[in-house]
Amino acid sequence: MQTETRSRAGDIVAQVHDQLRDAILLSEIRPGITTSQAELARDLGVGRTPLREAVRMLQDEGLVLAEPNRRVQVASLSVRDAEELYLMRIALEAAAARITVPQLTRGDIAELEGLMAQMSHLATADSVALFRPAHRAFHERFVAGAGTRPAALIAELFDHAERYRAVYGAASRHHLARRAGEHRAMLDAAASGHADAVVDAIAVHYVNTARLVAVALDPEHPLERLRTTVATTAPGAISAFDERDGDPASG
Numbered sequence: 001m002q003t004e005t006r007s008r009a010g011d012i013v014a015q016v017h018d019q020l021r022d023a024i025l026l027s028e029i030r031p032g033i034t035t036s037q038a039e040l041a042r043d044l045g046v047g048r049t050p051l052r053e054a055v056r057m058l059q060d061e062g063l064v065l066a067e068p069n070r071r072v073q074v075a076s077l078s079v080r081d082a083e084e085l086y087l088m089r090i091a092l093e094a095a096a097a098r099i100t101v102p103q104l105t106r107g108d109i110a111e112l113e114g115l116m117a118q119m120s121h122l123a124t125a126d127s128v129a130l131f132r133p134a135h136r137a138f139h140e141r142f143v144a145g146a147g148t149r150p151a152a153l154i155a156e157l158f159d160h161a162e163r164y165r166a167v168y169g170a171a172s173r174h175h176l177a178r179r180a181g182e183h184r185a186m187l188d189a190a191a192s193g194h195a196d197a198v199v200d201a202i203a204v205h206y207v208n209t210a211r212l213v214a215v216a217l218d219p220e221h222p223l224e225r226l227r228t229t230v231a232t233t234a235p236g237a238i239s240a241f242d243e244r245d246g247d248p249a250s251g
């Protein structure tokens with residue numbers, strides 16, 4: 001009976017965590033907002049104990065900050081955080097893609113074509129919410145061969161990037177359509193079996209996003225750490241720093 005009770009309690013904590021996490025990542029709860037644990041518990045219809053445990057988990061992920069008097073602040077967005085996020089994504093996905101691309105089969109390429117077609121359709125059909133699962137699956141396919149641990153870390157970084165996409169309009173129908181060419185470059189390089197070209201295409205995709213987030217948050221921030229990362233891991237993408245682009249990316 002005790003084991004069953006603990007299991008149910010754990011399920012409630014997991015549900016509360018997932019609900020809050022999704023709301024934060026999609027900016028339904030805005031960055032920088034401060035609220036009380038009591039208010040959150042009331043809004044979610046749960047007790048304070050599972051809410052407190054869920055908040056602790058979100059703290060460990062860097063998504064919320066604990067404040068005095070049981071208050072909680074959603075972590076703010078910053079250009080430094082965005083730069084770190086994208087340099088980590090490029091570094092990790094470069095290694096993972098170089099392992100994965102040589103393993104891709106014709107079936108894998110066909111699957112990627114199918115996901116590409118889904119994204120193209122959904123980006124023009126005012127279905128941004130439905131676009132996200134296809135977009136995620138598309139990106140995951142390029143790194144799946146690296147193993148469970150790298151894939152889990154890459155997935156976590158992908159989720160954290162959602163906050164920047166959501167807040168700065170990068171997930172709007174117009175901007176998703178504009179970035180279709182970047183996804184196509186990734187897919188064409190993979191179909192040709194050119195792992196380095198895939199890495200360059202991924203890096204260009206992410207550099208474009210990071211540059212435009214920087215413009216929105218702090219136009220004077222030089223993104224030197226990101227540039228160094230690209231120069232050492234995806235040198236073919238370094239020219240992306242010099243390109244003119246006025247639209248937020250979907251990376």
